[in-house]
Amino acid sequence: MEAQGGRYSVLMVGAMSPMMAVRETWDRIKPAGSEVTVTAIYRLWYAENEVHTFWESGNTSPVSVDILIGVINFAGFMMIADFGHKIMAISLKLSKDDPLVLSDSYKQYPWIKSVSVADFEEALAKIDLEALRVQCISEVEKAGTAKVP
Numbered sequence: 001m002e003a004q005g006g007r008y009s010v011l012m013v014g015a016m017s018p019m020m021a022v023r024e025t026w027d028r029i030k031p032a033g034s035e036v037t038v039t040a041i042y043r044l045w046y047a048e049n050e051v052h053t054f055w056e057s058g059n060t061s062p063v064s065v066d067i068l069i070g071v072i073n074f075a076g077f078m079m080i081a082d083f084g085h086k087i088m089a090i091s092l093k094l095s096k097d098d099p100l101v102l103s104d105s106y107k108q109y110p111w112i113k114s115v116s117v118a119d120f121e122e123a124l125a126k127i128d129l130e131a132l133r134v135q136c137i138s139e140v141e142k143a144g145t146a147k148v149p
Contacts, residue, residue: 018043021082022070025089029078038078040071040132044123046115052081053112062112069124074133077124081106091120096129 022041030036044067053062066082067090076094080087090106093099100121106114 018066018068018082021080021087022068022078025080025087026070026072026078029089029092036073038070038072039074039136042069042071042127043067044069044079051113051115054110055112069127071127071129071132074129074136077127079120081109093124096124100124 019038019041022038026038052065052067054065056063063083066084068080068082070078070080072078072094076092076096076098078092079090081090088105088109089103091100091102093101100117102117102120
C-alpha cells in the first residue's frame with residue numbers, strides 16, 4: 001500500500017500485527033505448496049522487562065523487542081523477533097522432539113540482553129500442543145464454521 005501527498009510518498013512494508021508478522025515469516029520459509037499453517041500464536045513474556053533489548057540509533061534508552069512463537073500445525077514452533085519495522089527469524093522447530101537451534105541472525109545480533117537456548121526450550125515446553133489442538137477444534141465446531149476430524 002502506498003500513500004502519496006506533498007513531497008513524500010510512504011510505502012507500507014512489513015507486518016502490522018503480531019499475527020501478520022508470524023504469518024509473513026512462515027509464508028516466506030514454508031515449503032512451496034505446503035498445507036502446513038500457523039495454528040496459534042504466543043507472545044513470550046519474561047518477568048524482567050529488559051530481556052531482548054538493543055540500542056537503536058537516536059534512542060536514549062534501550063528498545064525492547066517482541067518475541068513471538070507461532071505454533072505450526074499443533075506440532076512444532078517458529079520463533080521470531082518482531083522489531084515493529086522488521087522481523088527476524090529466531091528458530092524453527094517442526095516437532096516438539098526436535099532440538100532448538102537459534103538462527104545465526106539472532107545469535108549475531110547486538111543484543112544488550114537475550115536468553116539462552118535452555119530458556120527458550122523451557123518456555124516452549126509450557127505450551128501443551130495437544131490441549132491447544134483440542135481447544136481449537138472445540139471452538140471451531142462450537143462456532144459451526146467447520147467440522148474437524
